Amino acid sequence: MWIPAYLQERGTLESKLQTAGFLAPPTSAEFASLAFRWSLELGVIVLAEILVIWWLEIRHKKYHQKSADFGLDSRLKVDIQWSNARTIAIILILVGFVSTIVLPAPGLESRGLGGQGIQTMLRTCLVSGLALLVYFRCFQSKLYFAILIGGTTVLVLANVRSPLVVLFLAYIASEISIRRSGFSGRRSAALLILLAAVALLGSFMSTMRANITRNLGLSFSDVLSDTFGNPLIGIYQSGVDSLDGYRFSSAIAQYELPRPSDLALAITTFIPRSIWTDKPNAIGVDVSTKYLGYQSSGQFLSPVGYFNLVWGSYAMAVLSLFLISLIFAALIAKYYSSFWLCILLVVVFRFLIGGSSFDIYYGLVLVIPVVLVKCVVSWEAKSAASTAISGKSRTGVENPKRIALTLRTSTGARRSR
Structure with a gap:
């Protein structure tokens, strides 16, 4: 938030709060006060990281001993758990593609409305399936790579940025899993270039969406010019407005009652409004409508800004950020x-920028279909394996369980030598 605050202070970056006639851009004095708070909040996040690293160091010897006794390293165990990843990915892609046709998403101007949880989850199966392809590098298959390109094209044409962020973070998670010892300079540079490309594409899509929903009358070339004329400004102007949300929530916190029940929206968003007719809106949507004149969308609040409105206390907001x-x-x-790292990175990324229970909900939308399909596929595989084992045992072939035990014992012996 330091960069957009600096740009807004000098009039280079337009503030949504100023456009709505709510707040002027930050002054130098406010910038200094905000910088102190941000340093404190960053320190809280770093402290949480340090405590987790310390906890891992304490458990390291015990965990290492368990891994050695098992005879398999952690990456191999993860690969075994995802041995049916191809089947899972294809099922998810098919379900998502069919749902996109049968249950089309509402218009861009209505995408912020609640009560679309189940339909959204079915359509998002496509994103989850493509993320699996990205994470497992399309299983080194040209066919799966073609499916990935086709699916990504469908997502881009839908003009929504979140799925592209998911695919990018799936690639990052895959890189982390493969290169656990670190990234080379060349690899880091390539990832930064890819990040810049994804950010610019997201900026273009955001500008195009604003042009459609607000009837700005911009031509395609105008949108390109706005996006690439000043890339840094374009990225921040396209919706990365955590600074506005932070200042906005600080300004209205004293006038709003605490609403801890908003945390439950991570789960209750799945309930259709046809069943729960008076289901409350998210805090971001309510206060954006009340103070900024927004219709169905909500202002990003930032993590501390969100918790400040949830608890009505800055101290509780910082404590919640730590937890x-x-x-x-x-x-x-x-x-x-594991592939689950991809989902975690998505939730963390979204929450650090937006700060909302909806970000947790979006993570669940990605996770639940994968878990359900994975359980069904694993159950089918175990049933087939049990049938095969029973058949071989009756024919006199040596029991595979005994073979597996022999292999594990021999592997452990080799490691001990």
Whole structure:
């Protein structure tokens, strides 16, 4: 938030709060006060990271001993757990593609409305399936690569940025899993270039969407000019407005009652409004409509800004930031060699920028279909394996369980030598 604050102070970057006639751009004095708070909040996040690293160091010897006894390293165990990833990915892609046709998404101007949880989850199966292809590098298959290109094209034409962020972070998660010892300078430069390309594409899509929903009358060349004329400004102007949300929530916190029930929207968003007719809107949507004149969309609030409105206290907001940072750091440490790292990175990225229970909900939308399909496919595979084992045992072939035990024992012996 330092960069947009600096740009807004000098009049280079337009503030949505100023456009709505709510707040003027930050002054030098306010900038200094905000910088102190941001340093404190950043320190809280770093402290959570340090505590998780310390906890991992304490458990390292015990965990290492368990891994050695098992006879398999953690990456191999993860690969075994995802041995049916191809089947899972294809099922998700098919379900998502059919749902996109049968249950089309509402117009861009209505995308912020609630009560679309189940339909959204079915359509998002396409994103989850494509993310699996990205994470497992299309299983080294040209056919799966073609499916990935086709699916990504469909997502780009839908003019929504979130799915592209998911695919990018799936690639990052895959890189982390493969290159756990670190990234070379060349690889880091390539990832930065890819990040810039994704950010510019997202900026273009955001400008195009604003042109459609607000009837700005811009031509295609005008949108390109706005996006690439000043790339840095274009990226911040396209919706990365955490600074506006932080200042906005600080200004209205004293006038709003605390609403801790908003945390439950991560789950209740799945409930259609046809069933729960008086289901409350998210805080961001309510206060944006009330103070900024927005229709169905909501202003990003930033993590501390969101918790400030949830609890009505800055101290509680900082404490909540510490706790959720602790949880995120522990989960990332646990799943850093698994596809689930992709989902965690998506949730963390969205929450750090937007700050909303909706970001947790979006993570669940990505996770639930994968878990359900994975359970069904695994159950089918185990049933088939049990049938095969029973047949071989009756024919006199040596029991595969005994073979597996022999292999594990021999592997452990080789490691001990």
